[in-house]
Amino acid sequence: MGTPEAGAGERRQLINVAYRLLGSLTEAEDAVQEAYARWYALPRHRREAVVSPGAWLTTVAGRICLDLLGSARARRERYVGAWLPEPMPDRAERADGRGADPADQITLDESVTMAFLVVLESMTPAERVAFVLHDVFRYPFAEIAAILGRTPAACRQLASSARRRVGDARAPVAPAAGGQADVVRHVKEAWEAKDIKALVGLLDPDAVMTADGGGLAGAVLRPVEGGERIARYMVHIADKAPGLTLLERSVNGMPGLVAQRAGVTVTVAAFDVTGGRVTRIWAVRNPEKLRPWTRDG
Template identity: 85%
Template sequence: MGTVGSSTDGVAGERRRLINVAYRLLGSVTEAEDAVQDAYARWYGLPRSRREEILSPGAWLTTVTGRICLDLLGSARARRERYVGAWLPEPLPDRTEWDQAGGAGPTGRADPADQIVLDESVSMAFLVVLESMTPAERVAFVLHDVFRYPFAEIAGVLGRTPAACKQLAASARRRAEAARAPVPATGRADVVRHVKEAWESKDIAALVGLLDPAAVMTADGGGLAGAVLRPVEGGARIAPYMVAIADKAPGLELLERTVNGGPGLVAQRDGVVMTVAAFDIAGGRVTRIWAVRNPEKLRPWVWS
């Protein structure tokens, strides 16, 4: 991606875009930051004469970041086989929302999560679909369909022909179509609010009415926080499970907060975020709940 004589002024300004690309490829803020740091290290490790020959430093950094992410995705499957329980992407807060709420909120220190644009391509439903793709499919699809990179440039990341990259993106697109038709935010927010109220009042019947009969709840504790190791299936099973959680956690406060760009719930105790839950909704009912409890994945939600 790009050669021949250019100033490297402004190369640091590429970080925000690279973090956005890497998070969507990896589903992890921490790994995205590490990948981008690695790409910059390689950039500054080039001889000055070589850097000056590169026409587009941003394109070069994107290629390198994409290749690093591709390698990480290739090894992720083996790492996740050793992961305790279900693996979910790291949830993202909307820091402006916390600021508007006043008082305590996620810490004011610089955080790569703050640089990620919250749109439908970071919804938990979408990221979970991305997890079902092969590494090459995911890279081709994210770079082309989300960031609009041409297949000729994606070919340089994947080491394949543009035609092969186009086929990979098309295959991935078919898997992603189901996550591309979200319920309007207002409708989702209303359902999530009703779930919060029923959860707080421990009203199992109300929860069952809000959950699709075939709903699935997946929790990620990573072995570091209590969480069911396998998905809980069926609204009639999820509702009593949610109430049992509330019974075991006196003093837990539920907050309506944006999670990965959509309405979600945050459970905190004594000002410490314990759980971040994202929802998928269809037909006025919750079809999926993703509850992240692994404290290592809640770092962007750490309070000051």
């Protein structure tokens, strides 16, 4: 039977689930905190009667995330420009080194690449919950049904529908980090040199660049489409923002770039690379999403 402290060991798993469901570390932490608050609000005899505190906490956290996903749709309709998931640094690159920070508990794998998280954004809340819990974390549909309030068969259909979205979007299953690192390094060098021709050669002709400033930082409000247009836009940014330092950093487990001014991170860029060329760039500039990225000194 469960004990009052039995749920504490589940925190890492819950943070990982919630971040993939919500695309926001802040919201994931809040959801997990709320799940624990409800756990400890139970009378002691009820906690002790719970056979699996982990399953109880997952069900409650999943329902909280489902509610947040529903309300997030309305919030994002009012969001200034494009909304992108919150980028995640590697543990070794954390700005403050706080071991207790929830970001340190995120397992960086293919299910947290920016490309994958962006595909998850295209799903309905119920599809996202069913797909993430089953396909990423291998929860049985019977447990997912308890979260969604639907039958296991209905949850299976939701996951199947979500899986088709992933296939249609060509989300990478096992990205080649080594090849991507070389391409990203060349992009950095061409960007620093303001070499439009070199950038065009590194970008797929049909590449798309999406920026998220959230109304708090300057960012193009609509995606920039086409390799040449993106290259010219990147050089335009470099001309307008002298003094930027570009750093090669891991972004959600894949090679990316971080732009800093006076030691403060102002942009985190994630890339999708296919056939040796950049097909997608996601540039997060909203300072509220960049707090883990600034080092002191």
